[in-house]
Amino acid sequence: AKRERGEALSPEDKRPINKKTMAQLAGIFRFVWPYKIPFAIGLLCLAFSTGTILAFPFMAGKLLDIANGKPVPYFTTIGQVALALVAILALQALFSFTRVYTFSLVSEKSLADVRKTVYQKIIWLPMRFFDSRRVGELMSRITSDVSTLNDLLSFTLAEMMRQLLTLIFGTVLILFLTPSLAVFMLLTFPVLVLLVLVFGKYIRKLSKQTQDKLAETNVIVEESLQSISVVKAFTNELFEIGRYVRSMNDVVATAIRTARYRGMFISFAIFTMLGGIVAVAWYGAMQVQSGNITVGELFTFVLYTTFIGASIAGLGDIYAQMQRAIGASERLLEILDEKDESSSQSASEAIKLHGEIEFQNVWFSYPTRLDYTVLKGLDFRIEPGEKVALVGQSGSGKSTIISLLMRFYAVEKGTVRVDGTPVDQFNLSAYRKNIGIVPQEVILFGGTIEENIAYGKPGASLEEVKEAARKANALEFIESFPEKFKTVVGDRGVKLSGGQRQRVAIARAILKDPAILILDEATSSLDAHAEVLVQEALEKLMEGRTSIIIAHRLSTIKKVDRIFVIKEGTLAEVGSHTELTKLNNGIYNNLLKLQLQ
């Protein structure tokens, strides 16, 4: 339900670790499966390197025993033991290297696969999905959620195995080697475990709060930067800065509170751990004195206890990281489970439509606003090659008509037909290839002008692109740039003027060569010269195509075959400019009067 309302999910949602959530985590492991061999090698190396680390205290103890003149099996001199220790270290280094390398390799490769799959999924999702999601939220699926999983695969998982192995085998070893000391020490464990549980819970709660607050500051940055021109136009820089500073101070306050608990936790933990060791050392020293154990055995034992203590402390952290990873994988799988449009867009034979459009009793409301009916029984028919202008107040439903024609949404009731066939019966890609759009706000992609024009027909030759640019009255300005068609535009390149951008969009549409053309007139007017160039190009583009113009200016409307006046989702008036101006008190007449004022 939270998703339906379009609220961003906190990236720090904590998930309980149980059968169900573990199954979700396992769902992500299907991406690791292709790399199972290096993964298995990594696991083996991990076990071996943990093993060599565990051998270390044992050998170090032998070193002391030889120094104290105690007989030691297999070794006679300190030098031999030292050499064995070096050999153990070298093995450990080799295993660690292989482990880190293979785990990183597996996680980088499999998570790149996750990113590719999720991106592919998102791009194929239907329009209504994007109505209820914020771009920033989707971005964080691909970036931060996948990063969390990266931590899991390349680090957390290995750490968890290492800590568990150290804990289990370390305990078994001390129980086996020096049972009396081991039992004594195990008594301090419950204190440590209790500490981890109690403090861990508080700290996790607080760090979630910190994360939430941080997410809030990010929203402020995203919002203000996305509409930076609005911020500046209203000279609200100081207001935005104030918002951000307040929000950031909140983050710091929460983070400091967290730090207090974290500090207490760490100091208590160290105190308990070292206190346990002191107690064991005291008890052990007495055992050595009474000759029950050797100095070497005591030393070995103390080293093992520190290892075991550290692994218990480490497991607490790992638990929290596992929870985060479960949250991340749940959100990723959720997106992967959405129904996308790729199957209805799979490669199919091209369709060549003539461009007859018919709306039959079309009713529609947006999936995010089902209680509000936008189109109410719309009925009309547009002949192939006809030019129609949609006029009406903003919010009357003009863009919605276009969205339904584009099949961005499915109609609720009634039928949209093109060339007599209900549109939902066509292959979606093949169908959309027959519709060209020159939008109100032309969006250029970062890249060259050539690439931007060729967006209308991927793979078009430079010759085709040039020809389209010529027809779109764009050749002249493009060739005036030093790099001509290779000029980089967009964020990191040349900024094109409104009129130039429109002509690039017209060239795109010319390349696409669609049967149906949609023009969403720019509301902001161009200077007279640019206006003439754009109008000329548009007229060339419309020739021989069914054209629907969302009209804002009188000049265009006069030339179309028919005008549809849309009012509150219904067709209020239909006719040519002359016909409609003859209607007394007609809506069209009133709109005209408003514009003339």
Ligand code: ADP
């Ligand atoms: P026009 O193009 O005539 O200005 P629209 O077709 O854009 O009007 O909008 C018609 C109605 O539908 C408006 O009330 C608008 O708020 C609503 N609307 C438009 N797009 C969406 C959407 N994606 N989700 C929910 N409501 C929408």
